[in-house]
Amino acid sequence: MSKVGIVVFPGTNCEHDVARALANLGVQSELVWHGDSDLSSYSGVIIPGGFAHGDYLRPGAIARFSKIMSEIISCANSGVPVLGICNGFQVLTEAGLLPGALQKNSGLRFICQPEALEVVTTRSITTSQLSPGDRITLPINHFEGNYTCDSQTLNLLIDNDQIVMRYIDNPNGSIDNIAAISNKGGNVVGMMPHPERASSALLGNSDGLKVLASFAASLVVGAL
Numbered sequence: 001m002s003k004v005g006i007v008v009f010p011g012t013n014c015e016h017d018v019a020r021a022l023a024n025l026g027v028q029s030e031l032v033w034h035g036d037s038d039l040s041s042y043s044g045v046i047i048p049g050g051f052a053h054g055d056y057l058r059p060g061a062i063a064r065f066s067k068i069m070s071e072i073i074s075c076a077n078s079g080v081p082v083l084g085i086c087n088g089f090q091v092l093t094e095a096g097l098l099p100g101a102l103q104k105n106s107g108l109r110f111i112c113q114p115e116a117l118e119v120v121t122t123r124s125i126t127t128s129q130l131s132p133g134d135r136i137t138l139p140i141n142h143f144e145g146n147y148t149c150d151s152q153t154l155n156l157l158i159d160n161d162q163i164v165m166r167y168i169d170n171p172n173g174s175i176d177n178i179a180a181i182s183n184k185g186g187n188v189v190g191m192m193p194h195p196e197r198a199s200s201a202l203l204g205n206s207d208g209l210k211v212l213a214s215f216a217a218s219l220v221v222g223a224l
Protein backbone atom coordinates (compact mmCIF):
# COMPACT_ATOMS: atom_id res chain seq x y z
CA MET A 1 0.00 0.00 0.00
CA SER A 2 1.29 3.46 -0.85
CA LYS A 3 2.47 5.64 1.98
CA VAL A 4 3.19 9.38 2.08
CA GLY A 5 6.19 10.91 3.85
CA ILE A 6 5.33 14.20 5.59
CA VAL A 7 8.53 16.17 6.16
CA VAL A 8 8.91 18.00 9.47
CA PHE A 9 11.35 20.84 10.20
CA PRO A 10 11.72 22.64 13.53
CA GLY A 11 8.78 25.08 13.35
CA THR A 12 6.56 23.07 10.97
CA ASN A 13 3.05 23.11 12.43
CA CYS A 14 0.62 21.58 9.93
CA GLU A 15 1.99 18.03 9.78
CA HIS A 16 -0.73 16.41 11.90
CA ASP A 17 -3.52 18.22 10.04
CA VAL A 18 -2.13 16.87 6.75
CA ALA A 19 -1.78 13.36 8.18
CA ARG A 20 -5.37 13.44 9.49
CA ALA A 21 -6.77 14.70 6.19
CA LEU A 22 -4.90 11.96 4.29
CA ALA A 23 -6.10 9.31 6.77
CA ASN A 24 -9.69 10.43 6.17
CA LEU A 25 -9.07 9.61 2.51
CA GLY A 26 -7.65 6.21 3.44
CA VAL A 27 -4.06 7.26 2.70
CA GLN A 28 -1.34 6.15 5.09
CA SER A 29 1.41 8.59 6.04
CA GLU A 30 4.39 8.95 8.34
CA LEU A 31 6.23 11.97 9.69
CA VAL A 32 9.83 12.23 8.49
CA TRP A 33 12.34 14.41 10.35
CA HIS A 34 14.35 16.89 8.26
CA GLY A 35 17.61 15.28 9.46
CA ASP A 36 16.64 11.93 7.90
CA SER A 37 17.94 10.99 4.50
CA ASP A 38 15.78 8.15 3.24
CA LEU A 39 12.43 8.53 1.51
CA SER A 40 12.62 5.27 -0.41
CA SER A 41 9.62 3.71 1.36
CA TYR A 42 7.22 6.49 0.31
CA SER A 43 5.32 6.91 -2.93
CA GLY A 44 4.75 10.62 -2.32
CA VAL A 45 6.13 13.46 -0.22
CA ILE A 46 4.39 16.44 1.39
CA ILE A 47 6.16 19.43 2.90
CA PRO A 48 3.47 20.92 5.14
CA GLY A 49 2.92 24.47 6.33
CA GLY A 50 4.41 26.30 9.27
CA PHE A 51 7.49 28.28 10.08
CA ALA A 52 10.53 26.10 9.42
CA HIS A 53 13.43 27.46 11.48
CA GLY A 54 11.19 30.35 12.51
CA ASP A 55 11.24 31.82 8.98
CA TYR A 56 14.66 33.28 9.86
CA LEU A 57 16.45 34.98 6.93
CA ARG A 58 13.56 34.11 4.60
CA PRO A 59 10.94 31.34 4.84
CA GLY A 60 12.53 28.12 3.63
CA ALA A 61 16.02 29.64 3.29
CA ILE A 62 17.49 27.50 6.09
CA ALA A 63 15.26 24.44 5.57
CA ARG A 64 16.54 24.00 2.06
CA PHE A 65 19.97 23.06 3.42
CA SER A 66 18.51 20.18 5.47
CA LYS A 67 19.79 16.64 4.96
CA ILE A 68 16.39 15.48 3.66
CA MET A 69 16.41 18.00 0.80
CA SER A 70 18.78 16.10 -1.48
CA GLU A 71 16.47 13.09 -1.16
CA ILE A 72 13.41 15.28 -1.91
CA ILE A 73 15.22 16.65 -4.98
CA SER A 74 15.97 13.16 -6.29
CA CYS A 75 12.34 12.10 -5.64
CA ALA A 76 11.13 15.16 -7.56
CA ASN A 77 13.49 14.46 -10.45
CA SER A 78 12.38 10.85 -10.71
CA GLY A 79 8.68 11.74 -10.97
CA VAL A 80 7.57 11.07 -7.38
CA PRO A 81 4.68 13.37 -6.35
CA VAL A 82 6.02 16.18 -4.15
CA LEU A 83 3.58 18.71 -2.70
CA GLY A 84 4.60 21.82 -0.77
CA ILE A 85 1.81 23.56 1.11
CA CYS A 86 2.39 27.19 2.14
CA ASN A 87 5.73 27.03 3.98
CA GLY A 88 6.33 23.91 1.89
CA PHE A 89 5.90 26.00 -1.27
CA GLN A 90 8.45 28.45 0.13
CA VAL A 91 10.89 25.58 0.76
CA LEU A 92 10.41 24.26 -2.78
CA THR A 93 11.22 27.62 -4.38
CA GLU A 94 14.24 28.12 -2.10
CA ALA A 95 15.46 24.64 -3.09
CA GLY A 96 15.08 25.49 -6.78
CA LEU A 97 12.50 22.75 -7.39
CA LEU A 98 9.99 25.40 -8.42
CA PRO A 99 10.80 28.71 -10.13
CA GLY A 100 10.24 32.16 -8.64
CA ALA A 101 10.00 33.23 -5.00
CA LEU A 102 7.47 34.06 -2.29
CA GLN A 103 7.88 37.58 -0.93
CA LYS A 104 6.04 39.56 1.76
CA ASN A 105 2.34 40.15 1.14
CA SER A 106 1.80 43.43 -0.68
CA GLY A 107 -0.17 44.83 2.30
CA LEU A 108 2.63 43.84 4.73
CA ARG A 109 0.10 42.01 6.90
CA PHE A 110 -0.27 38.38 7.89
CA ILE A 111 -3.42 37.13 6.14
CA CYS A 112 -5.58 34.31 7.53
CA GLN A 113 -8.86 33.93 5.63
CA PRO A 114 -10.75 31.76 3.16
CA GLU A 115 -9.86 32.56 -0.43
CA ALA A 116 -11.73 31.77 -3.65
CA LEU A 117 -9.55 30.07 -6.26
CA GLU A 118 -9.87 29.07 -9.89
CA VAL A 119 -8.39 25.80 -11.11
CA VAL A 120 -6.28 26.54 -14.19
CA THR A 121 -5.02 23.11 -15.22
CA THR A 122 -5.70 19.50 -14.33
CA ARG A 123 -2.22 18.46 -15.41
CA SER A 124 -0.84 18.37 -11.87
CA ILE A 125 -0.77 16.08 -8.86
CA THR A 126 -3.23 18.36 -7.05
CA THR A 127 -5.90 18.96 -9.68
CA SER A 128 -6.40 15.74 -11.65
CA GLN A 129 -9.80 15.26 -9.97
CA LEU A 130 -10.97 18.80 -10.75
CA SER A 131 -11.75 20.58 -14.03
CA PRO A 132 -10.23 23.74 -15.52
CA GLY A 133 -12.36 26.71 -14.45
CA ASP A 134 -13.61 24.99 -11.27
CA ARG A 135 -13.93 27.37 -8.34
CA ILE A 136 -12.95 26.18 -4.88
CA THR A 137 -12.41 28.01 -1.61
CA LEU A 138 -9.41 27.23 0.60
CA PRO A 139 -7.94 29.01 3.64
CA ILE A 140 -4.70 30.96 3.32
CA ASN A 141 -2.49 31.71 6.31
CA HIS A 142 0.74 33.52 5.53
CA PHE A 143 2.87 36.64 5.68
CA GLU A 144 5.04 35.77 2.68
CA GLY A 145 2.69 34.45 0.04
CA ASN A 146 3.25 37.06 -2.63
CA TYR A 147 4.48 34.92 -5.53
CA THR A 148 6.87 36.62 -7.90
CA CYS A 149 9.06 35.73 -10.88
CA ASP A 150 10.56 37.52 -13.89
CA SER A 151 8.49 37.97 -17.03
CA GLN A 152 10.37 35.27 -18.95
CA THR A 153 9.61 32.74 -16.20
CA LEU A 154 5.97 33.82 -16.10
CA ASN A 155 5.67 33.27 -19.85
CA LEU A 156 7.21 29.81 -19.46
CA LEU A 157 4.79 28.97 -16.62
CA ILE A 158 1.88 29.98 -18.85
CA ASP A 159 3.19 28.29 -22.02
CA ASN A 160 4.03 25.03 -20.20
CA ASP A 161 0.66 24.90 -18.37
CA GLN A 162 2.39 25.16 -14.98
CA ILE A 163 -0.03 27.58 -13.32
CA VAL A 164 -2.22 25.27 -11.25
CA MET A 165 -4.54 27.71 -9.42
CA ARG A 166 -5.18 31.45 -9.41
CA TYR A 167 -6.80 33.66 -6.76
CA ILE A 168 -10.10 35.22 -7.79
CA ASP A 169 -9.46 38.29 -5.59
CA ASN A 170 -5.71 38.49 -5.28
CA PRO A 171 -5.11 38.89 -1.51
CA ASN A 172 -1.31 39.24 -1.41
CA GLY A 173 -0.07 40.84 -4.64
CA SER A 174 1.03 37.61 -6.35
CA ILE A 175 2.00 38.10 -9.98
CA ASP A 176 -0.75 36.99 -12.40
CA ASN A 177 -2.93 36.07 -9.35
CA ILE A 178 -0.87 32.89 -8.91
CA ALA A 179 -1.82 30.71 -5.92
CA ALA A 180 -0.22 27.42 -7.02
CA ILE A 181 2.30 26.29 -9.62
CA SER A 182 3.87 23.03 -10.72
CA ASN A 183 7.17 22.02 -12.25
CA LYS A 184 7.22 21.16 -15.94
CA GLY A 185 6.31 17.52 -15.30
CA GLY A 186 3.38 18.37 -13.01
CA ASN A 187 4.68 16.06 -10.23
CA VAL A 188 5.98 18.89 -8.04
CA VAL A 189 3.39 21.41 -6.85
CA GLY A 190 3.66 24.38 -4.52
CA MET A 191 0.47 25.98 -3.26
CA MET A 192 -0.06 28.77 -0.72
CA PRO A 193 -3.65 27.78 0.25
CA HIS A 194 -4.09 24.95 2.77
CA PRO A 195 -6.22 22.04 1.44
CA GLU A 196 -5.93 20.15 4.75
CA ARG A 197 -7.69 23.00 6.55
CA ALA A 198 -10.73 22.51 4.32
CA SER A 199 -11.00 18.76 4.40
CA SER A 200 -14.16 17.94 6.36
CA ALA A 201 -17.65 19.20 7.07
CA LEU A 202 -16.52 19.70 10.67
CA LEU A 203 -14.06 22.34 9.45
CA GLY A 204 -16.86 24.07 7.57
CA ASN A 205 -15.42 23.38 4.13
CA SER A 206 -14.32 20.24 2.34
CA ASP A 207 -13.10 21.74 -0.97
CA GLY A 208 -9.55 20.70 -0.04
CA LEU A 209 -10.53 17.03 -0.28
CA LYS A 210 -10.59 17.25 -4.08
CA VAL A 211 -7.02 18.54 -4.00
CA LEU A 212 -5.81 15.85 -1.60
CA ALA A 213 -7.75 13.14 -3.44
CA SER A 214 -5.93 14.21 -6.62
CA PHE A 215 -2.64 13.90 -4.75
CA ALA A 216 -3.70 10.46 -3.46
CA ALA A 217 -4.55 9.35 -7.01
CA SER A 218 -1.11 10.48 -8.21
CA LEU A 219 0.58 8.06 -5.79
CA VAL A 220 -0.28 5.24 -8.14
CA VAL A 221 2.78 4.87 -10.35
CA GLY A 222 2.20 6.29 -13.80
CA ALA A 223 -1.05 8.04 -12.85
CA LEU A 224 0.10 11.43 -14.06
Ligand SMILES: NC(=O)CC[C@H](N)C(=O)O
Pocket residue numbers: 048049050051052055059085086087088141142143144145
Ligand atom coordinates in the same frame (compact mmCIF):
# COMPACT_ATOMS: atom_id res chain seq x y z
N1 LIG B 1 0.91 28.65 7.19
C1 LIG B 1 2.16 28.69 6.85
O1 LIG B 1 2.72 27.74 6.31
C2 LIG B 1 2.94 29.91 7.17
C3 LIG B 1 3.73 30.32 5.99
C4 LIG B 1 4.90 31.23 6.19
N2 LIG B 1 5.89 30.80 7.04
C5 LIG B 1 4.50 32.66 6.13
O2 LIG B 1 3.98 33.21 7.07
O3 LIG B 1 4.70 33.26 5.11
